[in-house]
Amino acid sequence: xxxxxxxxxxxxxxxxxxxxxxxxxxxxxxxxxxxxxxxxxxxxxxxxxxxxxxxxxxxxxxxxxxxxxxxxxxxxxxxxxxxxxxxxxxxxxxxxxxxxxxxxxxxxxxxxxxxxxxxxxxxxxxxxxxxxxxxxxxxxxxxxxxxxxxxxxxxxxxxxxxxxxxxxxxxxxxxxxxxxxxxxxxxxxxxxxxxxxxxxxxxxxxxxxxxxxxxxxxxxxxxxxxxxxxxxxxxxxxxxxxxxxxxxxxxxxxxxxxxxxxxxxxxxxxxxxxxxxxxxxxxxxxxxxxxxxxxxxxxxxxxxxxxxxxxxxxxxxxxxxxxxxxxxxxxxxxxxxxxxxxxxxxxxxxxxxxxxxxxxxxxxxxxxxx
Amino acid sequence: xxxxxxxxxxxxxxxxxxxxxxxxxxxxxxxxxxxxxxxxxxxxxxxxxxxxxxxxxxxxxxxxxxxxxxxxxxxxxxxxxxxxxxxxxxxxxxxxxxxxxxxxxxxxxxxxxxxxxxxxxxxxxxxxxxxxxxxxxxxxxxxxxxxxxxxxxxxxxxxxxxxxxxxxxxxxxxxxxxxxxxxxxxxxxxxxxxxxxxxxxxxxxxxxxxxxxxxxxxxxxxxxxxxxxxxxxxxxxxxxxxxxxxxxxxxxxxxxxxxxxxxxxxxxxxxxxxxxxxxxxxxxxxxxxxxxxxxxxxxxxxxxxxxxxxxxxxxxxxxxxxxxxxxxxxxxxxxxxxxxxxxxxxxxxxxxxxxxxxxxxxxxxxxxxx
DNA sequence: CTGAAAGCGCTTACAG
DNA sequence: CTGAAAGCGCTTACAG
Numbered sequence: 001x002x003x004x005x006x007x008x009x010x011x012x013x014x015x016x017x018x019x020x021x022x023x024x025x026x027x028x029x030x031x032x033x034x035x036x037x038x039x040x041x042x043x044x045x046x047x048x049x050x051x052x053x054x055x056x057x058x059x060x061x062x063x064x065x066x067x068x069x070x071x072x073x074x075x076x077x078x079x080x081x082x083x084x085x086x087x088x089x090x091x092x093x094x095x096x097x098x099x100x101x102x103x104x105x106x107x108x109x110x111x112x113x114x115x116x117x118x119x120x121x122x123x124x125x126x127x128x129x130x131x132x133x134x135x136x137x138x139x140x141x142x143x144x145x146x147x148x149x150x151x152x153x154x155x156x157x158x159x160x161x162x163x164x165x166x167x168x169x170x171x172x173x174x175x176x177x178x179x180x181x182x183x184x185x186x187x188x189x190x191x192x193x194x195x196x197x198x199x200x201x202x203x204x205x206x207x208x209x210x211x212x213x214x215x216x217x218x219x220x221x222x223x224x225x226x227x228x229x230x231x232x233x234x235x236x237x238x239x240x241x242x243x244x245x246x247x248x249x250x251x252x253x254x255x256x257x258x259x260x261x262x263x264x265x266x267x268x269x270x271x272x273x274x275x276x277x278x279x280x281x282x283x284x285x286x287x288x289x290x291x292x293x294x295x296x297x298x299x300x301x302x303x304x305x306x307x308x309x310x311x312x313x314x315x316x317x318x319x320x321x322x323x324x325x326x327x328x329x330x331x332x333x334x335x336x337x338x339x340x341x342x343x344x345x346x347x348x349x350x351x352x353x354x355x356x357x358x359x360x361x362x363x364x365x366x367x368x369x370x
Numbered sequence: 371x372x373x374x375x376x377x378x379x380x381x382x383x384x385x386x387x388x389x390x391x392x393x394x395x396x397x398x399x400x401x402x403x404x405x406x407x408x409x410x411x412x413x414x415x416x417x418x419x420x421x422x423x424x425x426x427x428x429x430x431x432x433x434x435x436x437x438x439x440x441x442x443x444x445x446x447x448x449x450x451x452x453x454x455x456x457x458x459x460x461x462x463x464x465x466x467x468x469x470x471x472x473x474x475x476x477x478x479x480x481x482x483x484x485x486x487x488x489x490x491x492x493x494x495x496x497x498x499x500x501x502x503x504x505x506x507x508x509x510x511x512x513x514x515x516x517x518x519x520x521x522x523x524x525x526x527x528x529x530x531x532x533x534x535x536x537x538x539x540x541x542x543x544x545x546x547x548x549x550x551x552x553x554x555x556x557x558x559x560x561x562x563x564x565x566x567x568x569x570x571x572x573x574x575x576x577x578x579x580x581x582x583x584x585x586x587x588x589x590x591x592x593x594x595x596x597x598x599x600x601x602x603x604x605x606x607x608x609x610x611x612x613x614x615x616x617x618x619x620x621x622x623x624x625x626x627x628x629x630x631x632x633x634x635x636x637x638x639x640x641x642x643x644x645x646x647x648x649x650x651x652x653x654x655x656x657x658x659x660x661x662x663x664x665x666x667x668x669x670x671x672x673x674x675x676x677x678x679x680x681x682x683x684x685x686x687x688x689x690x691x692x693x694x695x696x697x698x699x700x701x702x703x704x705x706x707x708x709x710x711x712x713x714x715x716x717x718x719x720x721x722x723x724x725x726x727x728x729x730x731x732x733x734x735x736x737x738x739x740x
Numbered sequence: 741c742t743g744a745a746a747g748c749g750c751t752t753a754c755a756g
Numbered sequence: 757c758t759g760a761a762a763g764c765g766c767t768t769a770c771a772g
Contacts, residue, residue: 004524004525004526004527004693004694005523005524005525006434006525007434007500007525009749009750010749010750011749011750019758019759020758020759020760021749021750021751021759022750022751022752022758022759022760022761023757023758023759025750025751025752026751026752026758029751034757034758035757035758036757036758039757039758051519051520051523051525053494053497053498054498054750055498055500055749055750056498056499056500057427057430057431057436057499057500057748057749057750058431058748058749058750058751058764059750059751059764060427060764061427061428061431061748061749061750061764061765061766062750062751062752062763062764063764064376064377064764064765066427068499075445075451075454077663081445081451084445085474085475088471088472089475092471092492092495095495097469097471097495097496097499098469098470098471099467099468099469100468100470101458101462101467101468102458105455105459122462124423125462125465125467126467127423128423128424128425128426129426129427129438129467130377130425130426130427149421150421153375153421154374154375155374155375155376155377155421156374157374267664267667268667270667270669271667271669274669293447293664294637294663294664294667297637297638297640297641297664299640299641299644299669323374324374379765379766380765380766381765381766389742389743390742390743390744391743391765391766391767392742392743392744392745392766392767392768393741393742393743395766395767395768396742396767396768399767404741404742405741405742406741409741409742424766425765425766427764427765427766428748428764428765428766428767429748429766429767430748431748431749431750431764431765431766432747432748432766432767432768433748434748434749
């Protein structure tokens with residue numbers, strides 16, 4: 001491999017086509033009307049021959065826009081990956097490019113508590129590149145928020161994903177967690193379940209989604225008489241999920257259904273159930289939340305709530321773009337909620353006791369009353 | 371939210387501090403020695419007060435380097451995500467930033483056959499930003515390669531991930547597939563297995579890893595007498611994996627172990643086994659390849675080969691950096707192979723018949739011959 | 741100790 | 757129809 005060849009300059013093109021730089025510039029940008037046909041041809045041909053392409057850095061310097069958006073969002077699981085996909089495709093359609101980075105080292109994903117130093121450095125690096133907007137993962141935004149005026153000085157539009165906090169004053173796009181949680185709750189109630197365990201996240205300050213899912217479930221349950229319900233949380237490191245799942249199954253509540261705050265925790269419920277010899281869904285129903293890539297491959301395939309990840313990403317990008325071109329100009333932060341969809345697979349079924357009674361009821365209902 | 375505030379200019383800082391732009395520039399870059407203490411203080415204070423920060427776009431224009439690397443790699447699963455993590459952290463350490471984009475729409479990950487149009491557009495967008503290097507996913511590189519001289523003109527260093535093809539002339543970093551494959555093969559042989567099925571990918575032109583893993587396994591098997599082995603491939607769309615897994619288990623070969631080319635296919639083997647009432651590992655051993663995030667959560671946890679994803683990413687970034695600073699200057703393309711590690715979990719055990727005989731053998735060996 | 745001047749690569753009013 | 761000139765935001769030899 002030779003030493004790198006230099007990229008061709010407009011100067012070279014102009015010289016080769018025997019015109020001024022200015023002429024070459026205008027012709028290559030499409031202002032061909034003012035020039036003679038042969039001149040245009042010569043320039044276009046020269047550019048092609050040299051492999052010249054426009055230099056967007058120059059354009060950025062001239063317009064003050066880099067056409068670039070900083071996306072500080074770790075691709076933690078398939079929800080986030082699909083979300084990033086949505087961000088990217090919407091940005092690309094507007095001829096913007098994402099710069100996707102995240103704090104934390106390579107071996108240590110997820111990295112919930114970003115070091116302050118590292119966060120500040122990351123953000124500086126982005127801002128030095130004159131990103132035109134910022135899409136942020138809440139824990140990162142919160143860490144950084146305390147350490148710099150950059151986010152509050154309003155030089156750059158900021159959108160937070162999956163987080164609701166009015167006090168920060170940022171635009172927000174998130175799943176409608178309440179609605180999604182109601183979906184699973186009602187599905188299980190309809191199947192006849194009445195004794196539930198909710199296995200939640202840690203509900204840290206940045207995890208408003210965990211609270212909201214729990215509250216959504218609780219609200220649905222509270223409407224139905226005779227429901228027993230208990231909420232279990234993980235420890236502060238979030239690493240005792242399997243132990244918690246075991247405790248749930250051994251508890252005096254004897255839940256017939258476990259509602260997991262995420263698919264990740266549903267996996268733990270499956271494991272604990274397997275250890276105790278409980279079959280899913282015959283002995284225990286389990287639901288997830290997110291519909292991560294592995295959910296459909298679980299045995300049995302997991303009933304869960306699908307978040308519209310790509311749509312959330314697209315909307316987040318749209319909000320940035322809207323702030324940039326003035327389409328969105330409200331003084332109040334945007335608070336966008338995207339609905340979620342129930343995906344019924346094979347991890348839910350009527351509870352043992354109810355199965356018989358449901359069948360009985362159905363039979364009765366099916367018998368003509370005459 | 372107010373209309374966006376403009377970013378402060380060096381001009382503003384200089385005016386506020388009552389010095390020339392040139393002086394402000396030098397002081398803020400650290401050339402403080404030449405200036406009086408009070409002058410420096412005034413400038414630094416003014417910059418801080420206005421929230422000024424350097425404009426890297428200018429730096430790029432002046433040096434011809436954007437300190438940016440185009441990373442055209444979809445975060446398809448956790449292997450790729452970890453790889454991207456490695457790329458990012460290595461780039462960040464050198465004060466570079468990744469621009470990670472991929473062809474295909476948001477709803478359609480993975481996107482194996484990128485449309486030509488889209489690929490060319492993506493690459494143009496990157497090159498217009500003057501990326502200093504390119505890390506490419508093989509299918510994308512191959513699609514694009516046919517349509518543009520940009521990759522062969524050698525204006526920008528290119529590294530391919532997980533792909534081996536001398537004819538393209540690009541630097542390559544990949545898992546040592548042969549070595550990794552040998553690891554699982556030998557593990558299963560040691561357990562006493564002799565009848566194997568390999569469920570592979572589609573082995574398209576871009577999937578050299580699928581071929582290499584199969585060859586690695588075959589080589590290990592061929593050394594041991596009495597081994598039966600058969601290779602199954604998926605259809606061209608790669609969507610009949612479950613059906614293939616069923617066929618394997620019903621086949622006359624009656625394999626005691628299934629070697630999957632990736633963890634994804636191991637999941638299908640689990641499903642097929644569950645359908646047929648075969649227990650893992652009692653009735654059937656299964657191995658994966660990659661150690662994706664869900665492997666440890668499978669029931670039972672999957673024995674697999676862990677690819678050093680982050681390390682591959684780091685090395686890929688290092689090769690780009692090396693080409694840029696001249697540390698790497700060989701005319702021949704770099705071909706780096708990163709070893710993989712066997713992770714023994716619970717999906718592998720001695721085959722039923724062999725279990726007894728292995729035990730017997732061991733006992734015999736343990737009895738002193740005297 | 742500090743400023744005026746040229747320049748990175750290109751675009752765009754402004755002259756001719 | 758086409759070119760010379762100023763300018764985007766900053767840096768860096770070069771003068772003083």
